[in-house]
Amino acid sequence: MEKETLSRREREKLWQRQEILNAAVDLFSEKGFQNVSMQEIAEKSEFAIGTLYKFFQNKEHLYKDIILEHSQSFHDEIMRALEESGDEVEKLRNFVRTKGELFRNDLQLIRLYLTENRGLSYNFKANLDEEVRKGYCDNLEQIAAIFKSGINNGRFKKIAEPYYLAASLDNIVNTFLFLWLENPERHPYPENPDTILNILFEGLITS
Amino acid sequence: MEKETLSRREREKLWQRQEILNAAVDLFSEKGFQNVSMQEIAEKSEFAIGTLYKFFQNKEHLYKDIILEHSQSFHDEIMRALEESGDEVEKLRNFVRTKGELFRNDLQLIRLYLTENRGLSYNFKANLDEEVRKGYCDNLEQIAAIFKSGINNGRFKKIAEPYYLAASLDNIVNTFLFLWLENPERHPYPENPDTILNILFEGLITS
DNA sequence: ATATAATATGAATATTGATTCACTTTTTGA
């Protein structure tokens, strides 16, 4: 609706808000929610503590905004990759490639993502989870749809329910990302997505 | 070395210690480390706060002891399952079955395990991780050895490095455990381990 | 240029919870 209706002041406000958010991401992704104080965020962003509270109701909201923003853009990009044209196999390749790239380009993201999506979260994070999980589930459903379509048109065998295939694939990708994270030289994330996909594509058992 | 050399008093000490530990597991697995106070643990175990400090140096040590104890027994049982006689396929079945049982019999364990092994940990937990990770890695290596052996004797095709296969399988199992955790009726953990293993065993692509 | 409103500041406050330790109670051994 409103495009350039933002006044200079309003744009500045937005910019400042982003400054705070950026400083906070750095800190949260490095040390985790509990181990970052508002003091630190204030120092890093070069605002006074009181100012942070002008922008965010409290520490939790500040954190939520970050998580929601990041995870939404992450899930959006995955969704885009899944919708790119191509047959089922090509779409899965896109997924594996894109998720790998997104993560490796943004270590912060991976850390935030892992602290949020793995591990169980307690307290206020539980609600947060719900919104984040929504995006995650959408992704999974989309992947499941690809498997289903492949099964329907005979390209795939139905070795498991599509949804389980989707969840499994996602976790296999996570496996490789984890290994990469632990030791990038020893376990580089595969150039070729088929290195990962073959775990699903090719049968292990000799027939 | 010393078997029944424990005096009545010493046995009582051990028992009390266990009482505290038990109360603490309940709380930690329900609410997470940060959200449990020593006060709560004292109340639940019916000792005074001061007494807790007679048994444990501090809150972190108390927590560490729990994690180490639980994860060690967990990894030991997995290892036992992997060593049970049988061919490669049978061993993998044992693994899938056993890990599933261990988790479902002990929801607490699953929660502790997930908070420890997934997600990233900061602070003191990092060291802890190292010890816990040791047991985890041993398990993985053992599984990898099974894949390797199967590949060598021609029972398996080498669709990926054995270690990657092991990590992938473990995460596929986690996938199913997660789904079960979220919604046990809708996603029961499969009776038949092959439901899970087939994701690896059977090729997805129609040949 | 000046008054008024909007914004920014950070010292002071409030809360939470880990840890200590002086004191009480119980156990032990002579």
Add this chain to the structure above:
DNA sequence: TCAAAAAGTGAATCAATATTCATATTATAT
């Protein structure tokens, strides 16, 4: 039975930090 040692107690201490708000600064409009 009794004194010394061991164990148990929990109110008081201490530290960390989230949040507030009276004050100072800056922007806006007349």
